[in-house]
Amino acid sequence: MQSRAVMFCCGAAAGLVGAVGLCKTRPQLFQQQAVDDHHQDEDANNNLFMYGYPEPHISAHSYTDHSLTYDRSKKIPVWVAECINKDMVTSRLAKRARSEFQPDPKLPQEYCSSNTDYRGSGWSRGHMAPAGNYKHCQNSMDDTFLLTNIVPQNLDNNSGYWNSVEDYCRRLSKRYTQVSVISGPLFLPQRDTEGEKSFVKYEVIGENNVAVPTHLFKIILAEDRPDSPPLLGAFVVPNEPIKDVSLTQFQVSLEEVEKHTGTRFHCKLDRSQVSDLCAVDGCKINSQKDWAIMGYKKRVQAAASSQELEKVWGEVKDKGVHHDKPLSDLYSQKKAKFASSS
Template identity: 50%
Template sequence: MSYTRGFFAGTVTTLFAVGVYQYAQSPKSIQHQYDQQVSDDVKEQIKRRILKYGVPNRGEEAKVFTNHVLSYDQSKKIPIWVAECITKEHAQGNANRKYSKFMPDSQILSLFSADNQDYLGSGWSRGHMAPAGNNKHDQRAMDDTFYLSNIVPQDMDNNSGFWNRFEMYCRHLTKRFDSVQIFSGPLVLPTETDEKGQKLVVYPVIGKNEVAVPTHLYKIILVETNGTPSAIGCFIVPNQPIENKYSLTEFQVSLEEIQRRIGVEFFPKLDGTRLQSLCSVDSCTLTRRQG
């Protein structure tokens, strides 16, 4: 009896050891075998069983407006990215921002939304990501840019100064290129270091809804000629006053850098497409700030 028990235990131990060895030697092949054995239908059944009350929604599903599309960060109460495609016609017309009002976006649950009181007395301006000036062609399109889902807490001088000049530059590009596709948004990046030399991400929040104040802002600009993408420019700008002496090229980064920082892949259908640098085909020169 003891012999049988010992033989059985030894056999199980040996088989277990062999199994562990095989798994350690070829985990990828075992994983691939699992993927091949489980059909998409079965995976869907598993997902429905475990997530029977719905897939958690981070709010990244794109929300569509008259002339811009955005993905929203429900935790920070600011957009993740805001996309536009503008031509010179979009920047011309009689739409006037005096008729537009800042207000919460009805597509965003109030639980995840900022409101105007958050910005009141905060010391931060309501900074457009899709700017009103890109939508002079249509009052509704301009009004849409005033929903708070398109707004971030922005340094007042930056908003009226460098960033405003940057937006004007984007509109200027429509005079040279057929169309200009733009992604804009906020970033929270490491700006401090602790006593151990570890980088820290530190940013304030404003109002009762604790709207996140980004440390930086970004723009990705893709220009088209004859309906074909021809050049791209990517920029990360600190959310602080920037003097006239600084040029746009000083804030130029790669597309990969912005994607890594945000965790979003932009232009996935352009993978492998060879694009020139925007600043090599255009001067990337901003107009001087007046006053």
């Protein structure tokens, strides 16, 4: 393939902006784009812009391992781009407990959201570039806690379904050489009660009127060998609690996301050579039951005594997941180990 969307190295955030479809290699070039587009008008009427052309309300920013564009009016990102691999997500160097949510020092205060905007709002602080993708570097993880990377997100969605989608991306990075992920908020129209008109309605929170998106999108591009086609999947998920629903239920075309965001992504990608991610890989995400079983496996494995093991197993049976064979086998092995040592 002549041009690939992911033509940058993980960690080289400056190259990310160009790779995701803005056709630029430096964020500052994007920030200057409005001036560049209108320089002829400026020359034609110097009096009109003698004190400078108005700055766009969208600004571009690069960090240690991700890049984004930020809506200074809505106080949330437009999109956040990252490139992850196996080493990044399996390392244990960075600790989430060391990171703190804070305003982005790159932005003037009047364009920032604050932690107090979220406090008591009923909405959680939802990462677009998740902290769990950056276990290899504390600075990279810290960057994800800047509020330029955060949107107001339904708490159940954040810790549940969306977390499962993020986990799927990390699992992909263990099976593919490189995984590009672009995430962001959407504000989609809805019909009124009479079904005659459509409106875009959304809540704002805090003194800074931080916009609450109606939906979230995620674009995933997984690549392996240079001679194999990249796998592409685009998804739009409602910003609300979601039970165990297949990710394919939320799959849309890349063009659908582009239409709603007004942004062309992966502009150098030959889309005729791309394969459907879900058709090839399945797009299977963990269900609530899967997460429960994984949690109980860790607790069974960590049980330090027979009494502690039986307490955990009692919870397993109460949850109705004791029929899972790997979990049941692990319990039996642990029980036999305690019995042989007594």
